[in-house]
Amino acid sequence: MADDYDVVIVGGRCAGASLAIRLARAGLRVCVLDRAHFPSDVPSTHGIQPAGVAILRELGCYETLAALTDPIERATVVVDDARIEFEGATELLGAPMLNLRRSALDAVLLEAAVTAGADVRTRTVVTGLREEEGRVAGVVTPEGPVRARLVVGADGARSTVARLVGSAEYCRTPPERLFLWAYLEGTEHPPGHVWIGRIGDHGYLASPTDGGAFLAVVAPAMSRRAEVLADRQAAFDEGLRGWPELEAVVAPGRRIGPLHTVPDWRGFFRRSAGPGWVLVGDAGHMKDPTPGQGIADALRQTTALAPVVVEGLTARDAPALDAGLRRWWGWRDRDAWAMYWFARELGAAGPVPLLTAEVMRRVAADPRRRTQLLRVLNHDVPPGRLVTAPLAARALAGALRRSPGRRIQLLREARTAVTDELRHLRPPVPA
């Protein structure tokens, strides 16, 4: 006889555990299965946008997490010669940023799921799905089947649930950069400060993290993959030399552990709902990690998904549940769409386009636009509200004046920007 639940969630990290907390608190019988042991890391860096931190607060996890590291209130953002300093994230955005290793974040979330009443089983791998009357009705594990009225795939970009239901991907994008990062001790840095940069052909992210460590990430172009993997230290050092200010912060530090890398990822959307199943977090959608959106997005998605699940399961009306899940999937695509393409633009390989550099100079020079940039990165407003047509036109005119000899390059960049904008107006309607 299989164990019997309302919901089985495959994957117990930011997507799975946050959903489990909400569903268990609503009185549903929830089982979370994860093949990992906890605490443990996933190959990812881990800046959590203030919008995500606000959700962690709502879930009751903020105090525990903020005790593990200084909340981040200040930022230095550099795009080539444009420099922006921010102060007071909480005042501007309602919450600070947090930078916590996943071993810390996910363990706290999973513990909260247990406290809420979820049955959490770690070191348990899901290998198959159960079906009843044409619906997914649970999962198969080596320890036996687990029956449930809804199966949630919160099992990351290589989702087993997505594979088993045959979920197709759409709007795929190849990776442009690989991410290379180190944890250091003994660095000399102000507390609660994050550095975000795009200089030359490198991306950067750095800030203090839990356990008194400092995280420094450099992101060279994917075209250099073989060379970077052959000598990670040389590639990391070379990247740091591209931003001397960050290099100076890191210089007194000693590396703890290896240099980490994710040399292989891609952007995609997946069909994310069907009879008795739904995909959330990276299982359903993955974007370029450059603007650090994935964790806050997972929390945002489960906030929107939980009431749909509670309502559908409480009504005991399977067609209504399926329709609610499909509507949620459509919302997820609309919610993620503009940021998906903006993230791809931010993470694009190659030097900063002349037009982008000019736009950023204008953003840096205008306090209202600086705040708007923060709001865009926090997923409060779409990128189009920052880079408006008049701003883009003025930036193009300014860049043509600044670099008259690069006229053809600039006009090409402008044409690409307009074409991309038109191609990416709205997400495809799920069939």
Ligand SMILES: Cc1cc2nc3c(=O)[nH]c(=O)nc-3n(C[C@H](O)[C@H](O)[C@H](O)COP(=O)(O)OP(=O)(O)OC[C@H]3O[C@@H](n4cnc5c(N)ncnc54)[C@H](O)[C@@H]3O)c2cc1C
């Ligand atoms: C290089 C890189 C850098 C990033 N940097 C940032 C950043 O700075 N900020 C940010 O917000 N986001 C960042 N992201 C994105 C972020 O890591 C993801 O969006 C986030 O991890 C998604 O969480 P999740 O819960 O959906 O999936 P995951 O964190 O991938 O968790 C999935 C879980 O499912 C479990 N699982 C998988 N298959 C099975 C199975 N068959 N049975 C049982 N369990 C299973 C796994 O063990 C795992 O614990 C980055 C990503 C990458 C690749």
